[in-house]
Structure formats: structure tokens, C-alpha cells
Amino acid sequence: MDIEGTILAGTDFDPIEGRIVIEDGRIETIEETTTDSEKVVLPAFVNAHTHIGDSIAKEAGGGLDLDELVAPPDGLKHRLLRAASHEELVASMGRTIAFMREGGTGAFCEFREGGVEGVRAIEDALAESPIAATVLGRESVAAMEASQGFGASGARDADFADEREATREAGKLFGIHAGERDAEDIDAAFALDPDFLVHMVHADADHLDRLEAEGWPVVVCPRSNLVTGVGLPPVEDLTAHTTVALGTDNAMLDSPSMFREMEFTAKLTGVSAHEVLRMATLNGADLLDIDVGIEAGNAARLCVLDGDSHNLAGARDPVRAVVRRAGVNDVEGVVLPAETDDNS
Incomplete structure (x- = not known):
């Protein structure tokens, strides 16, 4: 399972354009790559x-x-x-x-x-x-x-x-x-x-x-x-x-x-x-004592937002947009370890 978009990774939530690769409910790798996806991916x-x-x-x-x-x-x-x-x-x-x-x-x-x-x-x-x-x-x-x-x-x-x-x-x-x-x-x-x-x-x-x-x-x-x-x-x-x-x-x-x-x-x-x-x-x-955070090896507990929603389109700072502007209606999907791969 792969999810592409702007990824708020690590402890500092540095935005990365790229892809998260998930296998067996865990984050396998985080790859920096060019993508057309407007998704914003953050920890659940x-x-x-x-x-x-x-x-x-x-x-x-x-x-x-x-x-x-x-x-x-x-x-x-x-x-x-x-x-x-x-x-x-x-x-x-x-x-x-x-x-x-x-x-x-x-x-x-x-x-x-x-x-x-x-x-x-x-x-x-x-x-x-x-x-x-x-x-x-x-x-x-x-x-x-x-x-x-x-x-x-x-x-x-x-x-x-x-x-x-x-x-x-x-x-x-x-x-x-x-x-x-x-x-x-x-x-x-x-x-x-x-x-x-x-x-x-x-x-x-x-x-x-x-x-x-x-x-x-x-x-x-x-x-x-x-x-x-x-x-x-x-x-x-x-x-x-x-x-x-x-x-x-x-x-x-x-x-x-x-x-x-x-x-x-x-x-x-x-x-x-x-x-x-x-x-x-x-x-x-x-x-x-739960592993949450977008880092390789962690459980895949992710919230996926539609960065091109009417509410979030045009946001210049993805972290500020998530914290100060985003809402439930912007959620495109949620990935949790116990679920199947169709959550995103």
C-alpha cells in the first residue's frame, strides 16, 4: 500500500513531497519523490x-x-x-x-x-x-x-x-x-x-x-x-x-x-x-506508549487530508493549515494498522 502527497514526517513534521510505503500495517519507507497528489498525510x-x-x-x-x-x-x-x-x-x-x-x-x-x-x-x-x-x-x-x-x-x-x-x-x-x-x-x-x-x-x-x-x-x-x-x-x-x-x-x-x-x-x-x-x-x-508518527518502522496510524478541498486549497504552510484551519470534512481517509488497505 502506497500513499503519495505532502507528508508531515518525523518529530518536526517537516513537509516532504513523496510516498509512504506501508506493509503489514507498518511504515516500511518514506520516499521523497515528485508527485501530483494533493493529499496531506499526518500522524493520526x-x-x-x-x-x-x-x-x-x-x-x-x-x-x-x-x-x-x-x-x-x-x-x-x-x-x-x-x-x-x-x-x-x-x-x-x-x-x-x-x-x-x-x-x-x-x-x-x-x-x-x-x-x-x-x-x-x-x-x-x-x-x-x-x-x-x-x-x-x-x-x-x-x-x-x-x-x-x-x-x-x-x-x-x-x-x-x-x-x-x-x-x-x-x-x-x-x-x-x-x-x-x-x-x-x-x-x-x-x-x-x-x-x-x-x-x-x-x-x-x-x-x-x-x-x-x-x-x-x-x-x-x-x-x-x-x-x-x-x-x-x-x-x-x-x-x-x-x-x-x-x-x-x-x-x-x-x-x-x-x-x-x-x-x-x-x-x-x-x-x-x-x-x-x-x-x-x-x-x-x-x-x-503507542507508536504514532511518520517514521520507518512505526505502525501505520495516519490521517490523510484532501489538500485540494475548498477549505485547504492554496494553504502555504501545511502544518499551520492542519492545526488552525482543517476539519473533519477535509479528511479523505484514515489508515490504522488493523484495517485493510482500502482506507486511503
Whole structure:
């Protein structure tokens, strides 16, 4: 299988006119050659923080604050999740997973509510999908054992010491929300020595220094933070101190489109388009230990755009165009390792 066009290769996304040769689901070679193709080929996105069970209640809860919307155990989302049947959850999550794939996402990390049953529901929703999902169970050690790790709601909700120790002993990922509504839970989250933190909207200078010293990655979700009224994360400061990935957070509040998340982040911060694209692809892949990136030997997880679409035709800088302008309608195809060769 060959794909020709402008290829955003390597860690710097240097545009190469040429061809990607794919064999057995992996990138065999990247060849520089003249081509008439108008395609733009980039790594598939890694959505590093989602709650897609909330797809059962899109745009519910208008006017509610963060606690009223999502705080366990009685925030709106938790009440709606408890009321939904297994079949309803699977169907709604399956449609969201399909939308993510259509929009160029090749992998995602889900904080899955509902304990073991919640993990089983998303496994059923993923049964027909080639997307690589890292599912972090919540609410019990048993949910962690049934999934790829534990996704803690936040240190103000519980101390999570037992869950952290069990996750460490199992050799699995431990992520935790921190600094979303204020800074009060950040130090307690740090004390758990997490593998990564989510949000960090209210990180101060001392927190940033500690992140850098410990090497803890952070996943930011700027659109969600704006919708819930908690403010915007200090993305520029965070990227200066640690690895930062992008997530779309709660499917109840925001479409899980990485195009929208990139554009929002790029236009509301001083972070370069190249760095935002890294946040949406390579950085999340590093966090989840998934090989994403256009390099020989990597799995073929690719998003192929129509560079001659009405939206992208005439773009002078392909990386800026991908980050600040492109959208789901510009996606010509998505290539993922578990799929056949007709995806591009």
C-alpha cells in the first residue's frame, strides 16, 4: 500500500513531497519523490483524555457549574450514566468512537466510569473498531484490574492511595484530574506520584517546577475548561516545563474533534502550530506508549487530508493549515494498522 502527497514526517513534521510505503500495517519507507497528489498525510491524532460514556447526554446540563455537571457521585453525568442501560451506553459510545475515527483519531485514553461494568461496556463499543483505546477504570481496584489502569477523579474526592498502590503493583497507568477548579488538590495529586495529570488549569510556578523535576506529563483540555467556567490552562508555561498532550474531555460538553481542540488551543495561546500538532499526536502517544508518527518502522496510524478541498486549497504552510484551519470534512481517509488497505 502506497500513499503519495505532502507528508508531515518525523518529530518536526517537516513537509516532504513523496510516498509512504506501508506493509503489514507498518511504515516500511518514506520516499521523497515528485508527485501530483494533493493529499496531506499526518500522524493520526491521539485524544489523550476522554469521557465518552457521556455521549448519552450530549449538550445536557446547560447553565450548570462544574460540580453540578460532573462531580461524583451525584453530578448530572453520574446520574445519567447510572440510569442508562448497558445497550444504551454501548450504542452511544460506539457512535462517538466512529466519529473520532472519521475525524482522524487513531488512539484515545478513556477515564471510564461505572466500575467493571463500565469497562465491559466500552470493550463492547470498541469490538468493531481499529482505534487503539487505553481504558482506565474508575471507582474500584477491580475496574483497574479489568482495564489498562486507573483514572482518578481528583484528590479532593478521595485519597486514592490504595488504588495508586494497586495500580503500581499491576504495572498499569495511573492518571488523575488535578487543578481543574482551583489549586487545592494539586499537591495531594502530586503526592500519589501519578503517571500523568489532567487539566492543571490553576498550576502556579511551584507546581510547574515540580512537574519539570518529576517529569510528570499533563493532558490539557482547553475547550472543556472554558465551557465549565474554570478558566484556561497555562499551556505555554506547561509546555515549557513538561510534556503536554491534548484531550477533548467530556463528550457531554464538547465534540471529540481534535481539529477543534487544536484550532482552539493554537488561536488562544502563543504555542506554535508545530507544538500543538505534537500535543495532538506524538505527545499523547508517548504518554500511552503507542507508536504514532511518520517514521520507518512505526505502525501505520495516519490521517490523510484532501489538500485540494475548498477549505485547504492554496494553504502555504501545511502544518499551520492542519492545526488552525482543517476539519473533519477535509479528511479523505484514515489508515490504522488493523484495517485493510482500502482506507486511503
